[in-house]
Amino acid sequence: EEQELKEKKEKLWKLLCTYLPCDVLSLQKSIVQHVEYTLARRRYKRDKCSFYQATAISVRDRLIERWTDTQQYLSSKDSKRVYYLSLEYLLGRNLQNAMSCLALRNRYAAALEELGYSLEELTEEERDPGLGSGGLGRLASCFLDSLATLNFGAWGYGLRYKFGLFEQRLISKAQAEFPDFWLKEGYPWEVERPDVQYLVRMYGEVEDRVDPETGEVKVAWKGGEDVLAEGFDIPVPGFHTLNTNNLRLWTSKASCEFDLGSFNDGQYYAAIEEKERSEPLTSVLYPCDNNAPGKELRLRQQYFFVSATLQDILRRYKKSPSHGLLDLPNKVAIQLNETHPAIAIPELMRLLLDDENLCWQDAWHIVHNTCAYTNHTVMPEALEIWPLPLVEQILPRHLRIIYEINHQFLSEVRRRWPGDPQRVARMSIIEESEPKMVKMAHLAIIGCHKVNGVAQVHTGLLCKSLFRDFYEMWPEKFVNITNGVNHRRWMLQANPAMSAVISKWLGTHDWVHDLGRLERLKELSSNPEFQRDWQEMKRYNKRKLAEFIERTCDVDVDADAMFDVHVKRIHEYKRQFMNILGVAYRYLRILSLLAEEKFDELRQVVPKVVIFAGKAAPNYSVAKDVIKLIIAIADTINSDTRIGGLLKVVFIPNYNVSVAEVIIPGSDLSQHISTAGFEASGTSNMKFCMNGSLLLGSRDGANLEIEQSVGRANIFMFGANTKEVRTLQTTMQYRKPQLDGRLAHVTQEIRSGRFGPTSFDSLVDSLLPENDRYMVGHDFGSYLEALEVSDAAFRKPEEWTAKTIVSCASMSRFSSDRCIREYAEKIWNVEPHQFRPPNKNTSSS
Ligand code: GPK
Numbered sequence: 001e002e003q004e005l006k007e008k009k010e011k012l013w014k015l016l017c018t019y020l021p022c023d024v025l026s027l028q029k030s031i032v033q034h035v036e037y038t039l040a041r042r043r044y045k046r047d048k049c050s051f052y053q054a055t056a057i058s059v060r061d062r063l064i065e066r067w068t069d070t071q072q073y074l075s076s077k078d079s080k081r082v083y084y085l086s087l088e089y090l091l092g093r094n095l096q097n098a099m100s101c102l103a104l105r106n107r108y109a110a111a112l113e114e115l116g117y118s119l120e121e122l123t124e125e126e127r128d129p130g131l132g133s134g135g136l137g138r139l140a141s142c143f144l145d146s147l148a149t150l151n152f153g154a155w156g157y158g159l160r161y162k163f164g165l166f167e168q169r170l171i172s173k174a175q176a177e178f179p180d181f182w183l184k185e186g187y188p189w190e191v192e193r194p195d196v197q198y199l200v201r202m203y204g205e206v207e208d209r210v211d212p213e214t215g216e217v218k219v220a221w222k223g224g225e226d227v228l229a230e231g232f233d234i235p236v237p238g239f240h241t242l243n244t245n246n247l248r249l250w251t252s253k254a255s256c257e258f259d260l261g262s263f264n265d266g267q268y269y270a271a272i273e274e275k276e277r278s279e280p281l282t283s284v285l286y287p288c289d290n291n292a293p294g295k296e297l298r299l300r301q302q303y304f305f306v307s308a309t310l311q312d313i314l315r316r317y318k319k320s321p322s323h324g325l326l327d328l329p330n331k332v333a334i335q336l337n338e339t340h341p342a343i344a345i346p347e348l349m350r351l352l353l354d355d356e357n358l359c360w361q362d363a364w365h366i367v368h369n370t371c372a373y374t375n376h377t378v379m380p381e382a383l384e385i386w387p388l389p390l391v392e393q394i395l396p397r398h399l400r401i402i403y404e405i406n407h408q409f410l411s412e413v414r415r416r417w418p419g420d421p422q423r424v425a426r427m428s429i430i431e432e433s434e435p436k437m438v439k440m441a442h443l444a445i446i447g448c449h450k451v452n453g454v455a456q457v458h459t460g461l462l463c464k465s466l467f468r469d470f471y472e473m474w475p476e477k478f479v480n481i482t483n484g485v486n487h488r489r490w491m492l493q494a495n496p497a498m499s500a501v502i503s504k505w506l507g508t509h510d511w512v513h514d515l516g517r518l519e520r521l522k523e524l525s526s527n528p529e530f531q532r533d534w535q536e537m538k539r540y541n542k543r544k545l546a547e548f549i550e551r552t553c554d555v556d557v558d559a560d561a562m563f564d565v566h567v568k569r570i571h572e573y574k575r576q577f578m579n580i581l582g583v584a585y586r587y588l589r590i591l592s593l594l595a596e597e598k599f600d601e602l603r604q605v606v607p608k609v610v611i612f613a614g615k616a617a618p619n620y621s622v623a624k625d626v627i628k629l630i631i632a633i634a635d636t637i638n639s640d641t642r643i644g645g646l647l648k649v650v651f652i653p654n655y656n657v658s659v660a661e662v663i664i665p666g667s668d669l670s671q672h673i674s675t676a677g678f679e680a681s682g683t684s685n686m687k688f689c690m691n692g693s694l695l696l697g698s699r700d701g702a703n704l705e706i707e708q709s710v711g712r713a714n715i716f717m718f719g720a721n722t723k724e725v726r727t728l729q730t731t732m733q734y735r736k737p738q739l740d741g742r743l744a745h746v747t748q749e750i751r752s753g754r755f756g757p758t759s760f761d762s763l764v765d766s767l768l769p770e771n772d773r774y775m776v777g778h779d780f781g782s783y784l785e786a787l788e789v790s791d792a793a794f795r796k797p798e799e800w801t802a803k804t805i806v807s808c809a810s811m812s813r814f815s816s817d818r819c820i821r822e823y824a825e826k827i828w829n830v831e832p833h834q835f836r837p838p839n840k841n842t843s844s845s
Contacts, residue, residue: 019065019837022104027111030058049185051117052095052125055108056188059098063235064191066835067244073835074153078320080330080830082147082154083313085344086337087305088137088285089144089158089247091234092657093126094189095119096493097145101237128656129187130164130180131249133615134289134569135683136376138657139454139816140337142486142683146816148238148245149488151832152824157309159301160190160232160249161285168615168654173631177618189234190249196231199255200307202300206396219354221397227281228255229308239488239512242835250308252281287617289569290382296394299343299386303395306344310351325356329369333828336373336448339384339440345371345447346401354397360404372827373444373451374481376680378458378466379573388436402429402438409446416473427469445470445477450827454483455681455702457722479826482705483681484819487515487811490687494661497537498692505530515817521809525802535801538668538692545666549611553650555638561607561645562794565667565693567655570616570623573678575698577763578776578783579671580630583610583649584746584755585784587637590646602646606791609648613655613663625763627651632756660684667693668800669716669790673783675774676700677722686814692804694793696786698779706814710807716793718786719779728778736769743767743780 020030034054035043041050074081096119099105109119132138140156147154166177204224208217229250236245254275262271281304286293317323317332336342345367352363377383392399406429417423429446431437445451445467453459459480463471471478492499492512503509505524511517524530542559549557566579586608593602612630616623634649652659664670670688672679672695679701689695689706694714697703699721707715720728739747747764749755767777794800812818824830 020062022062022102022107024107024111024114027058027104027108028115030061031055031111031115034058046116048117048121048125051112051115052122053185053188055112055122056095056126059095059102059104059108060189060235062102062104063098063237063244066237066242067235067246069837070153070242070244070835071246074833075320077833078322078331079153079833080333080828082152082333082335082824082828082830083309084140084143084147084154084156084335084337085306085309085341086137086140086156086158087302087340088132088337089129089140089156089249090132090134090137090657091129091141091247092138092489092661093123093128095123095126097489098189098237100488100493101149101239103240126658127182127185128164128658129182130656131158131161131285133165133285133287135681136289136338139376139483139485139683142484142489142816143820144236144245144247145239145486145489146484146820148236148243149241150817150820150824151238151241151243151834152245152820152830153243153833154245156236156245156247157305157312158247158249159282159285159305160251161282162251163284165285165287165615165656166618170627170631170651170653173628173635175616175624175627190232191234193231193233193248196248196312197253198229198308198311199226200229200304201226202303202394204396206400219397219400221350221354226255227304228253229304231308231312242837243833248309248312250282250305252304287615288382289617290377290379290571290573291617291620292382292384294386296390299390300394302340303343303347303398306341306347309341310344310348314351325352325358325366326362328366332370333830334371335823335827336371336444338374338376339444342373342384342440342444342447343395343398345443346395346398346405349401349405350397353401364405367447369449371448373448375441375451375453375458375462375467378461378680379678384440385431385437386440388430388438391438399438402443405443405446406430413473423469427473441467442470449477450479451477452479452481452827453680454481455705456480456482457677457704458680458701461677461722481819481822481826482702482813483683483686484814484816485683485686485690486816487690488512490661490664491690495541495665495691497540498665501530501533501537504533515812515815518809518812522806525805525809526798528798530805531798531801534692534805535797538804541665541691542668545611545662548662548666549609549650549652552652555648555650557609557648557650558607558645561609561648562668562791563609563611563666564669564671564696565611565663565688566671566673567611567613567652567660567663568682568684570614570620570626572622572626572766572774573675575673575675575774575776576612576614576630577626577766578673578780579610579612580626580633580649581743581746581776581780582784582787583637583647584633584749585742586787587633587640587643587647588746588749590643594642604795605646606794607646609650611650611652611663611667613652613659615655622763622766625760628758629750629755629760629763632758632760636755660687664688664693665691667691668794668804669694669696671695672697672701672703673719673779674698674700675779676720676725678774679703686811689807689814690811692808694790694800694803694807696790702814709810709813711810714803714807714810716786716790718782720775725775728775729773732769732772737778739767739769739777740780742784743777 031054032043034057035050039050099108144156164180164182167180169176201224207220209220230253231248234247236247286298348367349363352358413424429442453462463478546557546559630651637649664687670693672682672685676699681702696716698719751759
């Protein structure tokens with residue numbers, strides 16, 4: 001019998017013992033087969049959508065074999081795994097990324113060409129999964145790519161929202177929101193896992209039960225309702241390595257366990273309706289960037305996500321018979337992306353106490369040494385605090401655990417600082433307000449062994465102000481890990497023209513693996529031939545962006561003008577308002593030069609296209625007003641024939657990852673002008689530098705570290721630093737500074753209706769010193785000066801080009817590869833494990 005089993009196994013192995021063939025003909029066959037059999041469409045009909053999907057599935061087939069092998073290999077190694085828990089991911093398009101990871105891009109392009117399709121046109125068929133709202137979600141995606149490329153065994157966990165971040169359209173000169181049903185055509189990169197399901201309970205009551213034998217008190221959580229979580233997996237390939245990781249996204253389903261009694265009572269429809277109620281849990285992503293929505297559904301989403309994820313992690317961990325629970329921290333690292341998944345702390349406690357029957361000390365030891373927390377903001381309105389009665393209602397068992405954590409923690413504080421009740425009150429997880437509130441950041445800091453900020457200045461603020469008490473108690477818990485971005489997506493994929501120039505001049509592609517290799521470009525920065533290639537590349541990308549602007553905004557722009565870009569979520573602290581005020585000032589100045597016939601000075605004006613893009617949260621009316629103002633000013637300027645090509649302003653709708661991939665390579669200057677102390681890091685600043693664009697930046701977040709890397713001469717910095725902002729904010733309460741004359745002039749013109757009938761009163765009033773929380777009035781003068789300096793630099797093309805080359809060549813620190821290595825060393829304590837197949841042939845390399 002054993003022999004028979006062995007023969008069957010062998011047969012199974014032989015049927016698929018090599019990786020799928022990847023010669024051009026085989027790729028064509030696999031694409032056409034997927035059109036015919038998987039999609040059941042006709043291969044003769046020209047249909048880009050079907051061919052995109054079939055191509056994607058053909059690529060996915062080739063990912064799956066590496067993916068399952070990698071997972072098996074990692075299990076056999078029994079290596080420590082990293083789990084990245086994030087409520088948001090902004091994956092961007094996957095087709096080209098996956099093809100280049102597999103080193104099959106050229107072959108697929110050739111295969112498609114012969115079938116009558118270009119890879120570029122099929123790329124455009126892919127919809128961005130908008131499962132995130134801004135920098136935090138995109139960072140998570142860059143991390144997944146670097147983790148796989150660097151051969152770390154790591155899984156991402158998240159939610160599979162049915163509706164991603166809303167689609168932004170501009171209607172009647174304002175933002176309008178539309179649902180983003182990204183799954184409309186199906187998502188070919190995912191694999192549904194009906195076998196991976198967990199029940200997640202919410203509501204109900206807790207009951208103390210005394211064990212009659214031991215006298216021990218056990219808490220039982222009873223009643224409530226169950227929601228079923230089902231996993232969908234997306235393979236995450238590494239670049240030029242076989243290692244392929246996994247992103248598991250949960251969707252909520254009605255649980256199929258019915259109370260059969262209610263059917264007998266004739267409650268057939270009521271029983272089914274009741275179960276279907278759980279479906280909407282993962283329907284929609286909350287569109288808040290740096291803002292906590294405070295909605296009950298959001299807390300339920302968070303818990304649902306965390307509970308399914310932890311059950312899954314524990315199940316996988318326990319599959320290995322050698323694994324004892326106390327060993328979990330040596331085998332598992334859990335990273336909490338912001339406090340959104342912070343309910344993981346009491347949930348893991350609950351699983352260990354109630355399901356695994358561990359004692360409190362053991363459970364706490366495991367939780368504390370397994371989990372770590374990344375903070376991404378110091379904005380008070382973004383800090384998650386939940387009304388205690390709400391937590392009690394949805395998660396009564398967790399509230400009990402939180403009380404116990406808090407009790408033990410505060411005893412420790414009292415021991416360390418006797419007679420300091422204020423400190424105890426400040427540090428408590430529970431805020432004694434009406435109603436009482438649960439502070440998720442405190443819960444996360446107490447429950448984790450490491451807390452990190454995302455740029456030096458940001459981590460400094462965490463230690464010095466926001467989490468100062470905690471830093472005094474546990475200084476070794478706090479670390480800085482400055483953010484990084486995946487240069488393979490943001491250079492190699494987004495900017496093939498630049499990548500070709502770089503590889504040509506370096507004589508190698510090795511920079512794709514090690515961004516430090518770009519340093520060698522610095523010596524070439526003034527070489528006239530290299531400069532010519534570089535400028536040609538930039539012009540090519542600018543023409544592509546100009547065409548995109550023509551298509552999306554119906555505005556004709558000149559690719560020789562300076563492209564000055566400000567793209568990110570619309571937020572007061574990011575100061576798009578200050579930018580558009582500067583634009584209005586520039587416009588008025590050009591008009592007065594014209595009126596006064598100052599032609600010499602007019603010749604000095606740098607022709608400019610100012611490009612905005614970004615979404616405003618639907619309920620954030622100030623941000624939506626800023627968009628209206630930008631559009632109003634843009635319309636006035638673009639239709640004013642007097643100024644000719646000297647100034648154009650556009651607002652590109654529906655900013656997302658794939659739009660960013662067009663905008664960033666086509667920019668000359670980019671603005672990162674947040675009020676100092678408010679932008680934790682910023683990550684697009686890094687992407688712009690990598691693409692040969694110079695930064696105009698405030699003294700905030702990663703701008704400061706970028707300045708150190710590129711050198712002061714190659715970046716335009718301005719404005720108050722964090723310390724000055726702090727003192728100014730206190731002194732402004734006593735002395736009201738005068739509004740900058742130029743600013744006063746601009747606001748007067750806005751009010752007077754120069755830019756259309758709306759007077760934008762509330763926006764303009766926000767500039768009054770007593771209202772100006774974001775220091776627009778204070779920084780406006782030095783902002784205009786920085787703009788002038790950048791204009792002067794742009795007038796000298798050779799010098800400008802050299803600056804952009806040096807700044808690009810200085811970016812190695814800002815690769816997410818560096819960043820992930822730091823997490824691995826400082827927080828996770830994990831080593832890479834590269835999978836090499838024992839006897840399958842790898843036909844792709
Ligand atoms: C921070 F708190 C948050 C949030 O809710 N969403 C978000 O995108 C951003 N962020 C910061 O605003 C950026 O400064 C930072 O670079 C990014 O997270 C990644 O760390």
